[in-house]
Amino acid sequence: DQQVKQNSPSLSVQEGRISILNCDYTNSMFDYFLWYKKYPAEGPTFLISISSIKDKNEDGRFTVFLNKSAKHLSLHIVPSQPGDSAVYFCAASGAGTASKLTFGTGTRLQVTL
Amino acid sequence: DSGVTQTPKHLITATGQRVTLRCSPRSGDLSVYWYQQSLDQGLQFLIQYYNGEERAKGNILERFSAQQFPDLHSELNLSSLELGDSALYFCASSPRRVNTEAFFGQGTRLTVV
Numbered sequence: 001d002q003q004v005k006q007n008s009p010s011l012s013v014q015e016g017r018i019s020i021l022n023c024d025y026t027n028s029m030f031d032y033f034l035w036y037k038k039y040p041a042e043g044p045t046f047l048i049s050i051s052s053i054k055d056k057n058e059d060g061r062f063t064v065f066l067n068k069s070a071k072h073l074s075l076h077i078v079p080s081q082p083g084d085s086a087v088y089f090c091a092a093s094g095a096g097t098a099s100k101l102t103f104g105t106g107t108r109l110q111v112t113l
Numbered sequence: 114d115s116g117v118t119q120t121p122k123h124l125i126t127a128t129g130q131r132v133t134l135r136c137s138p139r140s141g142d143l144s145v146y147w148y149q150q151s152l153d154q155g156l157q158f159l160i161q162y163y164n165g166e167e168r169a170k171g172n173i174l175e176r177f178s179a180q181q182f183p184d185l186h187s188e189l190n191l192s193s194l195e196l197g198d199s200a201l202y203f204c205a206s207s208p209r210r211v212n213t214e215a216f217f218g219q220g221t222r223l224t225v226v
Contacts, residue, residue: 034214043115043203043217044156089156099207100146100169101215105155 003027004092006104013111019077021107023090026071031094034101035064035075038087048075052094080111116140119204119218127226131192134221138185138206144168145187146215147179150201162187194225 005024013019021035031052036044050057050064050073057064063076077084087108091101116139126132138145147159158171162181173179176194181187191198201222205215 032213036217041219043117043205043219045115046214046216049214099144099209099213100158100161100171101156101205102158103148103156 002105003030004090004102004104006088006090006107008107009105010108010110013080013109015082015111015113016079019075019080019084019109019111021075021077021088021090021109023073023075023104024071025073025092027092027094027102028071029094030092030102032092033064033066033073034091034093035062036089036091036103037084038089038106044089047088077109080109082111082113085109085111115216115218117204117206117216117218119202119221121221122219123222123224125224125226126194128194128196130194130225131190132194132223134189134191134202134204134223136187136189136204136206136218138187138204139208139216142206142208142216143185144207144209144215145181145185146205146207147173147187147189148203148205148217150203150220151197152200156203159189191223196225199223199225 034049035047038044087106090104118137143164148156159173161169201220205217207215
């Protein structure tokens with residue numbers, strides 16, 4: 001049962017444009033959502049998070065939007081840079097999950113010149 | 114550098130053998146999580162410890178076990194290894210019980226031949 005889903009396995013975006021990565025979840029107990037970035041042969045690196053009491057959180061070029069009614073969140077990267085090329089994982093945790101993070105399957109972002 | 118240390122980085126072993134993966138969490142972090150990432154798949158939660166006690170269990174096989182020691186480091190023991198156990202094993206740590214990001218180590222790549 002995949003409780004966190006990233007339906008796009010890959011995304012290609014031109015440098016300077018906006019990258020939008022999407023994530024859907026099914027467990028209504030989730031109340032904290034995170035995005036991680038992963039380079040090959042490295043561990044995931046925390047990017048940005050959002051609590052369910054908010055609908056938007058911004059940190060520099062990264063903004064996460066949460067739509068609780070649709071059980072959907074997205075990560076916007078503006079402007080995209082070649083160094084952003086990596087696999088992005090959406091994760092969720094919350095009450096009843098003992099704070100463990102449930103991850104999506106990831107979206108591979110390629111930022112082209 | 115996330116502050117989470119995993120050893121060894123690489124491990125090659127034969128089917129039927131037993132291995133131990135080690136994780137040192139960030140200083141002060143009480144929670145330790147273990148995740149498995151098989152080829153091109155997402156991160157599957159295995160088990161969580163909080164201050165020495167098992168807190169949550171995921172899809173961890175009976176052949177696998179873990180513990181967290183008084184100094185908060187953790188070990189994941191994998192026994193009767195099968196080819197399908199070949200994967201990246203990540204350890205992560207976090208300071209609090211709920212709603213916080215976890216910081217990942219660089220992983221141990223296990224290859225079973």
